[in-house]
Each structure stands twice: as structure tokens, then as C-alpha cells.
Amino acid sequence: MRTCVCIASLLMLLEGCTRPAVHAPVTLVLLDRESVSKPYLEEYQKELQEFTRETGILVNLLPSPESTDEQLALWQELLKTGASGPDLYGIDAIWAGILNEDLMDLKPYFAKEISEDSPPVVAAYTVDDKLVAVPYRVELGLLYYRTDLLQQYGYRAPPSTWDELGTMAARIQAGERAKGRKEFWGFVWQGADSEALTCDALEWQASEGGGHIIEKNKTISVNNAETVRAWQRAARWVGSISPPSVLAFKEWDAQNVWVAGDAAFMRGWTVAYAGSREAGVPIRDKFDVTLLPAGKAGRVGTLGGAGLAVSRFSTHPREALALVRYLISRDVRVKRSRVLTGPTTEPKLREALLGSETNPDFALLTRAFTNNVISRPSNATDKKYEDVTHAYMHAVHSVLTGEETAPRAVAALEKELIRITGFKKGPPLREDTTPERKF
Numbered sequence: 001m002r003t004c005v006c007i008a009s010l011l012m013l014l015e016g017c018t019r020p021a022v023h024a025p026v027t028l029v030l031l032d033r034e035s036v037s038k039p040y041l042e043e044y045q046k047e048l049q050e051f052t053r054e055t056g057i058l059v060n061l062l063p064s065p066e067s068t069d070e071q072l073a074l075w076q077e078l079l080k081t082g083a084s085g086p087d088l089y090g091i092d093a094i095w096a097g098i099l100n101e102d103l104m105d106l107k108p109y110f111a112k113e114i115s116e117d118s119p120p121v122v123a124a125y126t127v128d129d130k131l132v133a134v135p136y137r138v139e140l141g142l143l144y145y146r147t148d149l150l151q152q153y154g155y156r157a158p159p160s161t162w163d164e165l166g167t168m169a170a171r172i173q174a175g176e177r178a179k180g181r182k183e184f185w186g187f188v189w190q191g192a193d194s195e196a197l198t199c200d201a202l203e204w205q206a207s208e209g210g211g212h213i214i215e216k217n218k219t220i221s222v223n224n225a226e227t228v229r230a231w232q233r234a235a236r237w238v239g240s241i242s243p244p245s246v247l248a249f250k251e252w253d254a255q256n257v258w259v260a261g262d263a264a265f266m267r268g269w270t271v272a273y274a275g276s277r278e279a280g281v282p283i284r285d286k287f288d289v290t291l292l293p294a295g296k297a298g299r300v301g302t303l304g305g306a307g308l309a310v311s312r313f314s315t316h317p318r319e320a321l322a323l324v325r326y327l328i329s330r331d332v333r334v335k336r337s338r339v340l341t342g343p344t345t346e347p348k349l350r351e352a353l354l355g356s357e358t359n360p361d362f363a364l365l366t367r368a369f370t371n372n373v374i375s376r377p378s379n380a381t382d383k384k385y386e387d388v389t390h391a392y393m394h395a396v397h398s399v400l401t402g403e404e405t406a407p408r409a410v411a412a413l414e415k416e417l418i419r420i421t422g423f424k425k426g427p428p429l430r431e432d433t434t435p436e437r438k439f
Helices: 002-016 038-055 068-079 096-102 111-115 119-124 147-152 162-178 195-207 225-237 244-248 251-259 272-276 317-327 330-341 347-354 364-368 378-400 406-421
Strands: 027-031 058-062 088-092 134-140 142-146 185-188 263-268 287-291 301-310
Touching: 027 068, 027 317, 038 058, 038 272, 038 317, 038 330, 068 088, 068 096, 068 195, 088 096, 088 317, 096 378, 119 134, 119 301, 119 378, 134 317, 142 147, 142 272, 147 162, 162 185, 162 225, 162 263, 185 251, 195 225, 195 301, 195 378, 225 378, 225 406, 244 251, 251 263, 251 272, 263 272, 301 317, 378 406
Parallel strands: 027 058, 027 088, 185 263
Antiparallel strands: 088 301, 134 301, 142 263, 142 287
């Protein structure tokens, strides 16, 4: 129902954005995925306003729903409206195969730019050699931790393994509760039955060597002992180091607990860094960020973010391409880096998260940690990814709630994925490893 209301409201907004008369300025309509970071949204608005000042082209940025499922449904519905829909869309890193047919091929216009980007990032937006979108915001799953609390409890560094995370989170939680902070928790993450859980759970299993759910060679690998153990460990967190309500947490929910100072650790996206440094946030100068803990196969973070796509129905494709080029330009990325990281950020961390004045590449994070990036199986499954991810998140959630055991859940999931995709089952693919870089 909520998605239907959003669609109706946006269609009304679009009707109000009547295409300009012959001599009036061109107005581009942009529908983008809103970020959980207020500073990011404020900076984004400034960038669009500056683009208008430089070019005379107006940009109408439309609001969007919060959840990924609702966003995708809205994008699909509006693309069906053809020329009456938005000119540009910000698309998730997993939507290229789903929305491909209604979007322009941007490769002829941005060949140089994408040649300089991280291969895993470009691949996420490429379908059969067609560049469906140009990446402009790169996200990676990371571990946020309280530097002050680690110091108080005698820890010189953040946890390097999931087991260490469990031990440290439990000890800090017990100590803080002994001081009267009864609502303090060791670790918050995204446990709702949503796309966010797909990202979290993929990190758990892949770090243990449990594979990518569906491998690049289109074999289904999820039914293995490493995945079972990873899911079982996460289920033990619920009610112990993580609140029972974590089973309903999406990004905003986890971040609200984190910025309030009520958690020692948080799994969050790169963009949560800026939100954690907002004025008035209790933990503003009391946290840091690192790669997620390792399992026996290493440390990985799910690739996320957004790319800018141009509707093939746009009546202003040249102007739309100009806006894309502006938003991924060096000068804009430098300004964004300065605003979002703040002047006191440790230089190496600044560069890893958002780039720097000397290297403003927004994909620097994935370049520096290519071996630590894992992608969801959207490229392997194309339009079937929606069904795949829903089956996966439901299976994981059933284990976290105790409704199903992990061995039975992964076995049932394997059968369901075979039915959805027609692929055969196979073992997880073992990838080459390279020395790990650290912040």
C-alpha cells in the first residue's frame, strides 16, 4: 500500500513538472535513492544547485521511499510511464539487470571515466557489455567501533575476527550495564527481513568461505557447512550481544542506536560515517571504522552504492548526460570529500572512504580493498535477482528467529534457488587472496 501511495504522489509531482516551453530553461527530473546521511543529502542538493548555476539547466530532485524493495517497485512503475517519467534515476548496485531494458547505454559517453574505476564497481552496473549506469557513490559494509570504550576496557585495536567481536562486545556490554546503562548493547546490525539482511548475511558466510550464494559460473553454492556455521553464530548474537529487536532493524534503526551511544559496535555502510559525525551526535569524536571481522576465509564487505542512469525515454538526453558528467567530475568529488569527512579525519581513512584532494576517486575504497569486496549475485541472476534475494533473506531470517534450523534452512533454500533460476548446485568458488591492507 505504501509503495502505491508513493507512486501516486510522485506521478502527481511529475505532472506538476510540465516540460518547459520552447524558450524556458530545461528542467531535468531526477529520482535518486536517498541516503541515511543528512550531510550527504545537503551536499547533494548543493551540487545540483551549482550545476544549475553553471549550465542554466534546472534539476527537480524527487523524494523516494526508504526501503530498497519499495524503491525498486517505484522505479519500475515510473519507467513504464515512458517520456512522462524522470529523466535520470539513481539505481542500486544490484538493479542493472532488472532495469536494463529501459535505460540508455552510457558506455559510449563515459568510456574514459569507467576505465579509471574499480572493476568490481563497473561490473555491478554492466549487463552484456552495456553500461546501464555510471557509478557515483560507492558503499562497502564496514565495522564501526567506539574508540573510547575499547580503550576503557583495555583493547588496543578493534576485533580482527568474528569470535573476537563476540567476546569484546559481550565484555563491554556487561561493563556498561553494570554502570546502569541497561539499554546498552554490544553489536547492532541489520536483521530485518530485507535486502539489508542479504548484505549482512552474505558477509558472514563469505568470510567463512561459504561462497556467494550463487557463483559467477551460475552454480548454487549456499548449502555448505561454512554458511550453516555463520548463520548459527549470528543467531546466537540475538538477545545476547544484539537486542531482540535487531530482527526488525534496517539501516536507520541500527544507526539510531549507534549514534545515540547505545552500542559498542555497528555494521554499517560507508555513508554512515558522515552521519555519525553530525553536530550534536554524542559519539561524534568517539568512534572509528575498519573492515568487518574475518572468518577463516578472510575479511569481506558487501559492495553497495548507487549509479546514475538515464532513461531511454528522456526528452533531454544531452542535458541528462551533462548532469551525470558533472556529478562524477573531479572537482565535485573533492568538495564532497571535504564536506562529508570533515577537516579532522585521519588522512588514510579519508582517502579510503571518500577520496582526497590528491586522489578524489570515489571508488578508492574498493580499489584499496578489492580482495575484501563481495558482490551480491545480481549479475548472475539478472531479472530473477528479486526472487533470489527474497528467498535468501527469508531463509536467513527464519534461522535468526529460531523458526528453522540452519541446516534445514540452507537445504530448503538450495532447492528454492534451483527452482527459481534453473541453475545446478556446486561448491563455493575459491578466489585468489592478496595481502590485506588496513586503515
